[in-house]
Amino acid sequence: MPAIVPAEARPHRASAFLHRHPGVRLGALLSAPMLWYFVMYLAALALLFLTAFWSQDSFTSQIIRELTFENVEEVLTTPVYRSVTLQTIGVAATVTVLCIVLALPAAFFAAKVARPRARRALIVMFLVPLWASYLVKAYAWRGLLSESGVINWVLEPFGLSGPGFSTVAVILVLTYLWLPYMILPIYVSLDRLPNSLLDASGDLGARAGTTFRSVVLPIILPGIAAGSIFTFSLSMGDYIAVSLVGGDELLLGNVIYNNIAGGGNTPLGAALALVSVIIIMLYLLLVRRTGALKEL
Amino acid sequence: MTLSPFARVVLRVLLLLVLAFMYVPLLLVLINSFNPNQVASWPPKGFSLVWWEAALDNTGARDALIESLHVAAWATAIALVLGSMIAFAIARYQWFGRESISLLIVLPIALPGIVTGVALQNAFTRVLPEIGIDIGLGLITVIIAHTTFCLVIVFNNVVARLRRASASMEEASMDLGASSWQTFRLVTFPQVRSALLAGGMLAFGLSFDEIIVTQLAAGAGVQTLPIWIFNNLSRPNQAPVVNVVAALVILLSVIPVYFAQRLSDDPAHTGV
Numbered sequence: 001m002p003a004i005v006p007a008e009a010r011p012h013r014a015s016a017f018l019h020r021h022p023g024v025r026l027g028a029l030l031s032a033p034m035l036w037y038f039v040m041y042l043a044a045l046a047l048l049f050l051t052a053f054w055s056q057d058s059f060t061s062q063i064i065r066e067l068t069f070e071n072v073e074e075v076l077t078t079p080v081y082r083s084v085t086l087q088t089i090g091v092a093a094t095v096t097v098l099c100i101v102l103a104l105p106a107a108f109f110a111a112k113v114a115r116p117r118a119r120r121a122l123i124v125m126f127l128v129p130l131w132a133s134y135l136v137k138a139y140a141w142r143g144l145l146s147e148s149g150v151i152n153w154v155l156e157p158f159g160l161s162g163p164g165f166s167t168v169a170v171i172l173v174l175t176y177l178w179l180p181y182m183i184l185p186i187y188v189s190l191d192r193l194p195n196s197l198l199d200a201s202g203d204l205g206a207r208a209g210t211t212f213r214s215v216v217l218p219i220i221l222p223g224i225a226a227g228s229i230f231t232f233s234l235s236m237g238d239y240i241a242v243s244l245v246g247g248d249e250l251l252l253g254n255v256i257y258n259n260i261a262g263g264g265n266t267p268l269g270a271a272l273a274l275v276s277v278i279i280i281m282l283y284l285l286l287v288r289r290t291g292a293l294k295e296l
Numbered sequence: 297m298t299l300s301p302f303a304r305v306v307l308r309v310l311l312l313l314v315l316a317f318m319y320v321p322l323l324l325v326l327i328n329s330f331n332p333n334q335v336a337s338w339p340p341k342g343f344s345l346v347w348w349e350a351a352l353d354n355t356g357a358r359d360a361l362i363e364s365l366h367v368a369a370w371a372t373a374i375a376l377v378l379g380s381m382i383a384f385a386i387a388r389y390q391w392f393g394r395e396s397i398s399l400l401i402v403l404p405i406a407l408p409g410i411v412t413g414v415a416l417q418n419a420f421t422r423v424l425p426e427i428g429i430d431i432g433l434g435l436i437t438v439i440i441a442h443t444t445f446c447l448v449i450v451f452n453n454v455v456a457r458l459r460r461a462s463a464s465m466e467e468a469s470m471d472l473g474a475s476s477w478q479t480f481r482l483v484t485f486p487q488v489r490s491a492l493l494a495g496g497m498l499a500f501g502l503s504f505d506e507i508i509v510t511q512l513a514a515g516a517g518v519q520t521l522p523i524w525i526f527n528n529l530s531r532p533n534q535a536p537v538v539n540v541v542a543a544l545v546i547l548l549s550v551i552p553v554y555f556a557q558r559l560s561d562d563p564a565h566t567g568v
């Protein structure tokens with residue numbers, strides 16, 4: 001472009017150079033973070049999955065670097081691993097559904113029914129548990145669910161007892177832990193939904209249920225999907241809450257942890273981690289079509 | 297929206313149930329921290345501040361708190377720089393591979409923490425020593441591990457803001473003769489400042505709270521507050537002190553939410 005700018009007003013040379021060469025600017029912006037990201041994260045991830053195709057000497061615990069499919073085969077054919085995987089998917093799916101069911105009315109009330117002041121207060125109330133430590137919350141539930149805990153104390157007069165430390169307890173606690181991650185994206189997408197659309201639907205004779213199904217749901221679907229990425233994936237990987245309130249319950253996360261950090265078989269743990277990554281990638285591809293990734 | 301009075305009542309009741317579900321456990325931790333008993337039992341047998349005094353005197357917990365703040369500050373600082381650089385590259389430039397990178401970049405928060413944790417542990421303890429870099433597991437590896445997910449949080453916040461703010465302001469500034477640096481300082485930065493703050497705070501909070509990745513990336517010497525809590529949970533004589541620390545963490549969590557509320561025009565969009 002011809003220079004119309006007088007010479008004395010011309011910007012610094014470096015900045016002019018950058019201005020004329022967007023490629024250089026882009027390169028400068030991308031190089032450091034990409035280097036970090038590829039070296040620190042993706043390479044570590046790739047190496048972990050490579051380990052899944054190696055084996056471990058059972059005496060020296062040295063990794064033997066020869067290509068083998070025995071870990072993957074073991075993971076796919078051993079009934080225990082298959083049932084743990086299915087159990088984990090079942091727990092993650094149940095937790096996700098429960099979170100959606102609980103989040104919808106709360107987010108809807110905050111976004112569409114509450115007055116502005118109450119709305120602000122509600123948002124704060126949805127946010128505070130997100131900041132209160134994960135361990136503190138899991139720990140609180142351990143107390144609640146224990147033999148002499150509040151749940152049994154409340155239920156006892158009715159001749160009932162709580163779930164104790166069990167699968168039900170795991171589902172309950174994971175739902176509790178991830179609920180804010182579901183409420184917030186749903187609230188944001190409901191907040192963006194114009195009230196006039198709801199009014200129009202009502203004026204045209206739709207009842208609340210119909211309006212919800214054909215107007216609200218399609219618009220907030222990406223928000224629900226974004227929330228479900230968190231609830232599903234966080235449940236797939238959890239092992240601490242599971243070990244605190246699960247009793248004998250083992251999920252995929254526990255088996256991976258025991259194999260890699262607990263001195264078990266690292267390649268086998270890597271193969272199990274690969275399984276959970278594949279399940280989550282499939283889930284991401286599934287929900288990507290709703291545009292959920294832009295809502296994260 | 298026009299809802300029938302009945303629907304309103306139902307919604308209100310459901311909301312109250314959800315809030316009760318969210319807050320009753322937290323409230324019980326607070327109440328239990330005043331329970332004089334060594335073994336937590338319900339209902340509490342009395343009221344006492346003895347465990348609060350014990351917790352405030354506990355140097356282990358205090359050191360762990362400082363360690364956590366230290367890790368979170370470093371991880372957030374690195375994440376702010378790197379995360380906003382990627383956000384600019386993705387929101388302001390067209391390039392080959394942009395779509396796949398924006399999918400790849402969310403992996404550290406989309407994949408479970410345990411996968412990130414074991415991958416990094418494997419790299420630090422088995423792979424790096426082979427090529428002559430043996431940094432061991434320690435504070436640095438924890439900071440590196442936390443940065444991987446903090447970066448994504450910052451990225452999400454900044455990229456969302458840049459997508460809403462148009463690039464024409466920056467072009468106008470350049471056309472009027474401002475240098476790249478002046479444009480960044482006077483036009484671009486003020487636009488993303490609150491997104492950086494929101495992203496930075498959330499990244500800090502996540503790092504402060506992280507246990508899974510931390511457990512795997514930290515050696516025996518590093519003790520962040522979550523690790524301290526985890527290690528002391530199972531010790532019966534420490535349980536009441538842990539309870540007080542837990543209560544304190546709950547009370548402290550109100551502070552960042554309050555500031556996030558004041559800073560942000562769009563409070564619920566946290567970018568998690």
